[in-house]
């Protein structure tokens with residue numbers, strides 16, 4: 001079996017490539033390396049350095065593939081508020097192009113990286129896949145538009161698809177060639193920023209007046225290795241025409257201050273931080289109900305927040 005991994009040089013995509021290869025799956029990668037790193041591509045893997053928006057490059061990357069894991073896309077909430085047009089173009093138009101090229105080559109299986117940002121500010125937590133979807137930022141709106149596009153594609157053309165709505169992904173996998181770590185510039189994610197915090201440049205806590213117990217946002221963190229395990233299970237589940245949506249998180253929430261405390265415990269001293277204004281586009285609380293992935297895919301996350309923090313720390317060494 002050969003799988004096209006779009007976004008296969010990024011943090012999550014490169015981890016998927018590594019794990020799929022270890023299961024004997026052949027890989028092709030399509031990535032424009034706008035935020036990923038070509039040095040993560042393992043020797044011998046077919047790599048098309050190109051854009052989802054370029055049909056010829058997408059068609060080339062899809063050759064001889066049986067299925068697609070679609071990670072490529074713009075993924076930062078704050079940036080999406082400033083550049084909604086960029087997010088629509090790359091995420092929505094790029095996925096439209098991918099689905100068109102898949103149809104031309106009769107490739108009908110796709111696992112898509114959707115997001116908890118599709119739900120917006122939930123009325124009830126934990127969040128079910130059937131919860132209302134009212135995104136609070138353009139990033140979430142693009143992921144929701146793609147989920148709808150895939151549902152329509154399955155109905156019209158019989159593809160078999162799974163959208164995986166990620167909550168907050170953290171941790172890292174060590175490959176033979178080194179850690180497949182988050183290497184974003186600038187880094188916007190909480191756990192790497194907390195671990196990099198210094199007295200001169202302390203991590204900012206975005207908002208201390210949220211309607212939560214300690215006033216900081218609550219998120220549900222899932223280890224990247226557990227996340228990719230769910231992708232493999234989702235891929236195995238494909239066959240019949242249709243589109244299933246699954247939440248991927250841990251089912252528990254941690255506030256920003258609790259993450260700072262867990263990281264401080266891992267490092268062995270209090271990490272400096274700076275209470276700061278809210279960040280545009282953030283919802284207060286996101287916690288997943290993961291019952292559907294557990295019961296229908298047989299998936300179980302096994303690595304807790306302490307493992308995520310310590311693996312991230314090791315990956316940064």
Ligand code: UDP
Nearest residue numbers: 077188189190193204205206217256279282
């Ligand atoms: N956050 C923060 N300081 C940072 C980065 C993030 O306080 O330097 C907060 C952010 O406002 C959110 C949570 O941490 O409430 C997780 O943010 P992240 O960017 O890691 O993931 P997101 O939830 O946006 O996908």
